[in-house]
Structures are given as structure tokens and as C-alpha cells.
Amino acid sequence: MSSFVVAAYGYDLIYGTDKMLESSIDSARLEAHSASLQVSSTLIVLSDTSQLIASNLNSGNLSEDQVEELLYRSINSNPNIFGVGVAYEKGAFENYEVDPQSLPLYAPTYSRKYGEPQLFQASYDYTLENGEEENVPNTEWYHRALTDGGGWNEPYFGSRSNRYIFEYSTPFESTYAMQQGISPAGVVYASYSLEGLRDIIGSLELGKTGYGFIVSQDGDVISHPIEDYVTRNISDISKTDSVLGQITSDISPGTVSTVYDSNSGNKLWVFYEEIPQTDMVLGVVLKDDEVLHYMNEELYHEKIYLSLGIIGLLTSLSIIIFTRNGTTKASMWKIVIIFSILCFIEIGVVWNLTMTNNVSENMDDIILYDESGLESSLEKVYLNDVNTKEATSDSMLKVPTGMFIQSIEFASGNDVVITGYVWQKHVEGIADDYVPGIIFPESESTSITNAYEKDGVTGWYFETTLREQFDYITYPFDMETVWIRLWSDGFDDNVVLVPDLDSYYSITPESTPGIEKDFVLEGWDITKSYFSYKVNEYDTDFGINGYKENANPELYFNVEMKRDIVTPFITYMSPLLLIALLLFIALFTEVKSDTDSSEILKYGASLMLVLMVAHVSLRESLTASGIIYLEYFYIIMYFMVLAISFNAIIYASDRKIPVIEYEDNVFAKLMYWPVMLFLILMVTLATFF
Template identity: 30%
Template sequence: MKKNLVKIGVLVGVCLVVSHFSKTVLSEDGERRSLISYADEVVAQIGDSLLFETGLTQHIVDSVGAKVALGCLENSVDYFDTLLFRRVALSVLERNSRIDGAFILLLKKKDGANVRLEAAAYWERKKDSVEVTNCTRDNCLLWNSESLIWETVSKDGGLSSWIAPHFNLLIKKRVVTYACEIKLSDSLFCYVGADYTVSKVYSMLNGWKAGRIGYPYLMNNSEEFIAHPNSDTRTLGEIGRAYGEETLVKLSENIEDTARINPTDYYHLNTVSKAMCWENVVRLDSLGWLLGVSITDQQVYSNPQYFNQQRKNCMQSSFAYLGGLLIFEILVILLLFRKEEVASLVGGTVLIIFIVEIVLLCHISIRYPSIDFSDMEIAKSASQKSKLLREGVENNKDTQKISTNFDRWNFSMLLDEDGAKDYVNLYRRGLVGKTDLQTFLVPVGVYVLTVKFTDSYTTTLSGYVWQIIPYGQNIQPGILFPDAENSNFDHKDSAFVVGGNHEKSIFYRWHFSTEIREPFDYKRFPFDYNALWIRIWPADMDKNVILIPDFKSYNLIHPSFKPGLDNDVIIPGWEIDGTYYSFKEKSYSTSFDSNQSNFKDGFPELHYNIILRRDYFDTIITRIIPIAVLLFMTYSILWISKREDALDVAIACAGLLFVAVFEHVNLRKNMDATGVIYMEYYYFATYMLLVLASVNAILDSRLSRYLPEYLGFSKLMVIVYWPLLLLIVLVATIITFY
């Protein structure tokens, strides 16, 4: 009967432990579901923005086409040769600054089905101007046997609304085309159309907040990519087969069968980012396209305040759950077993529970690392949340859902221009009434080629940095790294550039090599995260210049895709979790110039951050396993020693203590850390147990001489040895990670 009860008690305990681990895993699964749910909203917003953009272009082209129909008569060929007619296509470009090209084709049907090109004009948007190309039937690259438009018209007798993607032979770029047909007479008709380059389409998609969760892409019904970060021209299935990714092949096979793909069914190693991702794909029926987003499975880069609270909540739950389980198991043992059996069984139960708790706490600390955030980030968070809630009330939206999503997905880093401008506006509001100085926004970018640790706190980096100064603003070009001990900037080139909205700027680029001292925190070693950051200042300190990231220079901006970091960068002993830009609130207590009213208080200083996660497997091999061997040897000495072996036990413990101290000193020397680090608690526990083992042997030897009935502490030490060790480690884990 007792054996059966024991089995039941053990089974219940095991089930409870397994259920707690399952609960933790399900909690993480809930995090993933929350991420995918948020991604659904982002995809819907991107889809709405894309439909609005394409709808606007369709309206422009259709309305221009209607004007052509009203203005053209039977002598339309003569009318086409006039400047007024050629300006028809130009008006398409003028009404939408995102369109990259516009064309008009005049066609004539002869002999029934034969179609002949009479003339054509194509306007291409350049960086600083628009250029027109007049074509005839003999030289028109828009209208030849290699043109997709020619194939579509000649075979189908008319253009579909959207043709995507195809290669425009005239401008030598892959484009997406919308065209409308205008019938002028029974034999004469023309087409007015607009082109987006595929790079422009991707830039638009990526600018609609997709960078917060991954990267977007767009496909036609044949699974050819209209927009892709690598401008890949292969189909989805071809990419999957080329990289051996069966998940992508499966997605390709099933994509025609549903209006929406379930992301959880397609979890794979992304071929672009080399990170684990889900695929969220929806069909845009009005366009006949497929919009997708690769959702990166890396949730550390969300609201740091949320993550810190989530870590504490998980740990508190773990304390309560496993503490209750420990009490339950001890009560079962006390009720069912004799007194002489209770001690060893309780010791074994405590041992198992403590191991589970330590592993669980370390797992939670890795899953939800501690992240610091500034007062500016807190203020920005509160300001944005209040604004969203007000808009939600005005638009009769679910404010509870808005609040929950914001708390979960309010990113602290800069992932798009809107986020950067939010910080800047917050700073500007703080300047009201203090100074009338104008603030200037200057985009900068960083590309790091090499990273090398020269010691525990010094890092050598090299790469490129660039700056885009708006034309006409008297700002001194140049970049400073204020934390650098040694820096070298080699000016490479500069150029006059014109942006998509015709804004003029001057572009400067430098190659840099620098040595930076970083205040790394090794307190949580070997489960530590550290941020290697580059503080970036403008060279012109006389003006109120605020540097912001040049988002347009990066195809992939999500931190897990490591924007601004070369793919070949390797840092021994560390894994690179991601890179991102952020603002840190700084107060300099000086104006840096003769204008004493220009004190930079709460100034948004731009940082480029590289997040490093310790490769703890190496530490387990080189640090934890040797300590475990020492502890097992100490335990074996306690197990086999006799009272008359006191001197031998003391000598053996002294030898083991010397080895432990040597390893400890070596750790401190290599880390050069300040304060106590997590790994040192293992050494402290080892010292304590070695001393206790020696004291136990001496007491047993001495007291047995004077007290013949003395039973000794050896049996008790054998029982409490492992629970005492793990209790010390558990307390240290709680102090370090909670």
C-alpha cells in the first residue's frame, strides 16, 4: 500500500513539474501568438495603404485617359506630335510624386487583328528632373517583341489593369505598370500608363511600419516577386528549393488554396535575414496580388518596460508554484514514511525542486533580459499612448485593445521616421519658452565592417559613416564619436542629391576606425546581455542639430536583421542578437558655444547599438563543469571518509580549495569586472562546502574522543550537502536576475 502511495506522490510531483514547464512554454507560445496577432494588424494597415496608393494611381491615370478621349479627334496622330499631347503623360507624374515613369502609346489596328504602333512618349522621373523620350514604331523599346506590354496587347487585344512585374527596356529597370485603354475610333486607340520601379514599391511597403516586425514583400498570382528586399526575381517555390527550405515550398504549393495563410504553419529559417520567421500572406483581390510579411521570431526588441515586468511576473509565478509543490511533497513524505527515512527523502525532493527552479530562472532571464530605458523613452511612451487612446475614443475603437497592444509593442528603438520624429517633437516641446533656436534634422547612417575586443571594456571598430545635410542650411559637415579614445575619419566622397520629394541635399561619406571604451555590465555572466554602442554627435555644435537615422539607406531595419552591420562580423564568445538606432536623453550642462541660451538639456543623442548575447555554452564547458567536478569530489570525500581520516580530508579539501581559488582569480582577471558577478556565487558556494567538509572531519575526530556516544555530523552533511549548495545558488540567481 505504502509503495503505491509513494508512486502516486512521485507521479503527482512529476506531473506538477511538467505542467509548470508546459505553462512556461505555453506562456512563450502566447507571446508568439500575440506577435502574430499584432502582425495581422500591421499587414492589414500595409494592405490598406497599398490599396490607397494604387487606387490613387488608377484614378490619376483613368482621369488623364478620359481627358485624352475628350481631346482627340480622327487626326490624333497630328495631335500627338504637339507639346500638349505629350504633356498628357507628364501630368501623371506631376499628380503623384511616388510614380517613377509615365507613358502614352498611340496604336492603330490594321487588317483586322494586326496592331501597329504609331508613336509613343515616355516620361521618366530622375532624382532632380523628369526626362521625356519620344518613340516611333521603329525605335520604341516600350513596343517590341521583348516588351511585356506588347505581348499582353497583341495576344489579349487590351491591357489588364496592372502588369507586375516586368522589365522596362527603355529605363532598364523592373517595374510595376498600370495602364488604361482609350478608344479614339474603330481603328485608333491609345494607352496611358504609370510605372513604379520595384525598388520604389518595396520602399513604400517598408515605410509603412513593417520594419517593426520583419520585412514585407509583394507577389503576383504566379508567385513572382513584385517587391522583395533582395530584388529577387525567382518565384517563392524556386527560392525554397534553392535553399532547401521545404516550408517555403509547402507555402508555394498551398498559397493558391486560401485567401489567407496561417503564419504558425510556416515557421522556418529566413533566407534573407538568417533568422527564424513566420510567413503571413494575404490576398489583395482587387489587384490580384499577394502581400506577405516575414515576421521575425525575436521579441526582445519590444517595450523594455513590458519585458522587465514580464520577467518579474514569470519569476514570481515560478516562486509560488514550485514553493507550493515543495511544501506538498514534504507533507506527503512526513505522512507516509518513518522518521529515519524522512531526512534523505526531503533532501532529495529539495534537490530536485531547486534544480528545476534555478534552470527555470535562468531560462526566464534569457527569454526576458533586463533592458534599461531612459526618462525620454518613458515620456514618449506615455505621450504616444495618451494620443492613441484619445484617437480611439473619437473613432469608437476598442481602447482596451489599443492599450494592450501599445504596452506590448511600443518599441523603444528607432525603426521608422515617425518614431524618430516623435522623440524630436518631444524634445522640441521641452524647448518652448527656453530658446528660440531652430532645430535641424540631419540623417546619418553607419555600416560597421569589423568589431574586435581588445580587453573587457575596449572595442575597436571600423566601417563607413555618412551624413545628408539639407541643401541651403549652413551646417558644418562632419561626425564625432565622443566616447572614442582614438578615431580616424577618412573622407571618401560627397555628392549633391535630390530626394523623392525633390528635396535637395548634400551627401558626405567617411571611412572610420575607432577605439571605444564601453561600460559593459558583467553582473549576469555567463547569461549576460551587453550593448556595444556608438554615440554619434554632429561636428557642428553651434547649431541645434539633431541627428536621425537615414532609414532609406537600409532595406531591412528590424534589429534581428542587423542593419548597418556586415554579415561577416564575428565576435568570439558572443552572439550578435541585433542592431538598432536609438535616442538617449542627455544633459550636457554647457552650450558648447557663445550662445549661452543654447544649453542642451534633455537632448536626444543618437546611438547606434549592437546587442551582444553571451555564448554561455563555452562558459559551461570551461567554468561550470570544472566546478561541478570539484563539488562531486568534495561530496565523495564526505561519503567515504572515516573519523580517523580527518587530516587526509583537510589536506584534500585544501588542495581542492587551491584549485577553486586559482580558477576564481583567473575569472576575475579575465573579466576585469566591478562588483560581484553571478558566476562568482558558484565559487563562494564551493569555498563554503570545502570549509564545512574540513570542519566536519575535524569535529568528528575530536569530539568522538571525548564523547563515546557521539554519532557525528557526517551523515547530516551528506544529506544536506546538495540542497545547501543549490539553496546558495538559487538565492544568488534570484538576487542577480530578479
């Protein structure tokens, strides 16, 4: 059985990692493929609608006075269409009563700008080409259809719709226009808001900060979490965003590539899917930490299973080898020594796996590594509730907020004192009416003073005592996270604090951004620092009617740390090891007669007193709730002291118990270390597995 376990889990460790990684990538690829089909089916409605209207106009089956009615029916029956319209050339519409060249152009359009479809007329001269006159909106959608015969237009900001739109346009003919020598008569167009595409891509299950984006064949960004990138070409964006340049260096559908982001420390998994019946490609970016999170957990468990299997296998082999010529006292000693050593090694293996396990305990939160992940996470949060999204999309105030920690001190088991700087940037045109200010919700007491105000940045120096619940169950192998939750001082429900990532030279968590480099925290080693979001729901409106009916994500600055195990081992483990050795030695000093039972009890009581004093000291130093890992060592030693004392009393008495009498109480000596170490191993597995 043990050999089967070793073979099975050994195979999984060698080959299973790649399979789990492939499974994660395949799952994301299926999501991307489904999204590409959804985008395709959504956009094909635009081309089908445009071509159908153009066909009716071309065939003469539709009189021109019925154009507006057809446009209304088209948009009303297709909720995916944001706008649909017909733009006539000058003089191409026959219902002009006077010289058509002197009248405004006729371009009826139904649009969902205000929700329900509404009719709009031409507000600018779309027959002018781009650059022909100053302050003329984009007219490429019109001229491209006339010259190229129609197709998908590059996304642009619609002056009428006041948002980014993606459009399909196609030319059409009319009998009247041809009589006037005008051909084509104009352009039929149907559009889709890029916000709709963002919603489709934002709904992909790509982890908390993974994201998707769409680029056209010409390299123009059609959808991206960072809204400023939309309508820009990737070649221009790559000049300032090197990561996007690496991601888009090879847009080959069907392949998987990796990109290393030196700023965030993330390895990115990138692949592309063609969007059928369009000239666009959907790109998907997965964060390595999120892809490998659950895989690392699985590998952690498999390594423990494998090591346990090896213990079982080696123990079985030792029994077979040393008892092949019969069971003797010497063979039993060899077996228990090997088993005890294996248990001791397994305990060390579990300790080592625990200390080297890089899985963050905050992976359930939204960890923010870069601006793309930030925008993607916000989009996912608000996408979960349509009402929240609609209410906050236009009015949300994103206030960049930074943190620099100069000292952390544990005042008690649950109180931590933190000093440092916090700042906010004034974002022109977005947060002009926002009054800078920060609240620490967990704070018992806070002293905050204005430190500087320069170049649109307001900074404060603070000292705060935070009351936080720390989990000491795995002490002394515990990894704790000190978090600083930040609220806006203005208490406005449309303000979202975002991390000021640009203010850090590196945001790689392992480089501990925002932490003083000469940081001293006695008894701890800082391993990571990073920003994260967490959505907290409250059962009150704080007395403000309608306040935060839909919870905003709250910004956290986290400091992860591992305990320095040297001091706990010297302070608490040394007495335990000494007592264990003394007990074992006492077994060899037992004599059959002339032993006073009271002396045995005194010896056991003295050892028990030492254990209890150390145990109470441990509890007082941590003020932990529940039983922590190291306490089980004391409980096991209590049991061992009682068991050895009871065994010594019986052995010294006149009672004849075969098990105890055999070979001068050899079974007690044989079973001492195996039993104790096996109990410690079981407790270790129960705590860390």
C-alpha cells in the same frame, strides 16, 4: 500557501496578459479622448468667433467702421486663435470714396504671425478662384464659404502667415452690400496654426515614439509628425508609405486594430477617436515594443513567482507522501533528492527566462524605428521646453547620418575597437551651410579618412577605440550593448543628427541593420542593432556663450549582444562541478577513527587552491567592478569546503555531537546538495529577479 501562489500566478499568466494589454490600450485611449476634447474645444473657438462676428454684421448691430476693432478684441481675448479677419466682396464695403471696382479689396486680418496680434490687409485677390490665374494663393477658403454656407476648410499653407493653418469661415450679409446687389457681402474667418495642433497631439503620453495624427472626413491630413504629409490626402501618401495606407485603411472610431510594419519589424496598435463638433478624426499609433515592455517585465516576474510556488508545492507534497508512515533514512533521502532536483530545475528556469527575455536594456532611450517615430520623438523632446522649441523649430538642421559596422573587438573589459563606415547626406535647402563631419565623444583614439563623396553623400572609413562601461554583474548570462555616440563635427547647437533610415533595406532591429553579415565576434552573438536618441545634459557651454542651453537629443547607434555561455561554462563551471562532486564523495570516505586532522586540512586546502586560481582568472579576464554572478558560485564553494572540512575534523575527533554522530554523519550527507543548491538558487534570484 504554495498552492494559492501557483493558482494565483497561473491565472495571471493565462488571463493577465490580455488584461495588461487592455489596460495599456485603455490608458492610451483615455489620452486620445482627452486630446480630442482639447482639440475640439480649441477649434470650436474658431467657429464661435466667426459666427459671432458674422451675426453682428448680419444684424446691423456692428457698423463697418468698427470691424477692425472687433477683430482685435476677438483675437486678443482668445489666445488659441492664430488669425481672424473679414474679407469683403468687391464693392461690398461702403467706405470707398471712389469706384470700388477699381480699388484693392478690403480684407482686414489680425494675425499672430510675429507673436502679438498685428493688423494685415489683403495682399492678393482672393475673389479669383483657384487656377483662374497663375501664382495665385489658395482661395478655396473664401469660395467654399460663399457656395456651401461656411464650415471647416481643408488645411492649407497661408501665404500671409507663412505656415500651415486650419480655418473656419462663414459668409455674412450687410445692408450696404444688399443695396448694391451683392450677396453675400463676404466671408468671416478665424484660423488656427497647425503647429498648435501638433503641440496638442505631441503632448499625448503614447510612449517615446508612439504618435497621433488627425485626418479630415475627406482624408486630408491635418496633423502628422511628418510635416510633409500635412495638407496631403492619405490616398496619395499611401502610394509611397504603405504603413500609413494600412493604418488608415479602416478609420472606424472606437475600434482597435493591429498593423505589421515589415520594414521596422514593429506591430502597431491603431485606434481612432472622433473630434466632437468637427468632421475630423484623431488617430493614435502605439508601438508594440513600448506597449509590451513593462508587460514583459511583469510576466517575467510572474513566471518566476509561479515556478517558485510549484517548487514549494511539490516539496510540501513530497514531505507529506514520504513521511506519512514515519520518518526514515530512506524517506529523508527521497525528500532531499526531490528538493535538490527542484532547486536545480528552478535555477535552469531562471537562466532560461533571462536568456529569452527580449526586453532591451535601452528602453529608457528613444529607440528609432521609422520616420514617424523619429519626428514624433523630436517633437516630444522639444515640446518639453517652449524656449527650445521656439528657438529650434525654424533653424534646426536635420542631417541624415548612417552607420555600417564591419568589426567589433573587445580589447579589454571596458575598451572596444570598432571599424566601419559612417556617412552623411547633404540635404538641399536645409543644410547647405553645414560642413559634414562626425565626432565620436567616447573615443580614446580615432582614425577617420574620407572614403567617398558621391550623389550628395559624404562617407568616411573609421577605426575607433571606445571606452565604455559594461555591466558584467550577470556574467555569463550578461547582455551588453556597444553604443556609438555621434556628434556633429561643426559643433553647431542647431544641428540635429537624424538616422538615415532610407539607406537600409530593413531597419528591423533583429535583422541587425548596419552590421556586416559575415560578422565575427568571438564569444558573443549579436541580437539587435538600431538607432536611438538620448538627451544628455552638460554643465558647461564648452566656452561658447549660450551653446546648448537646452540640450539637443544625441544620436546613438547601438549593437546589442548576448554572451555565448558555452565557453564560460566549460572554463569556469566545470571545475566547480568537479570540486562539488569530490566534496560529496569525501563525505562517504570519512571514518570515525585513525584519521589525521592534518590530512583533512590538506585535502580542503588543495581544493581551496584550485578554487582560488579559477576565481582569480575569472576576475582578471573581466576587470569587472563589484561581485559578478558567477563569483557567488566560488564563494558558496569556499563555504562548502570549509563546512565539510570542519565537519570531517569534528567527526574524526573523539567529541560526541549527536547531530554528527547520528547514522554515521548522515545529516551532512543529506544536507550537502540541498544547502548548496538552495544557496545558488537564492543568489540566482537576487541577481536576475
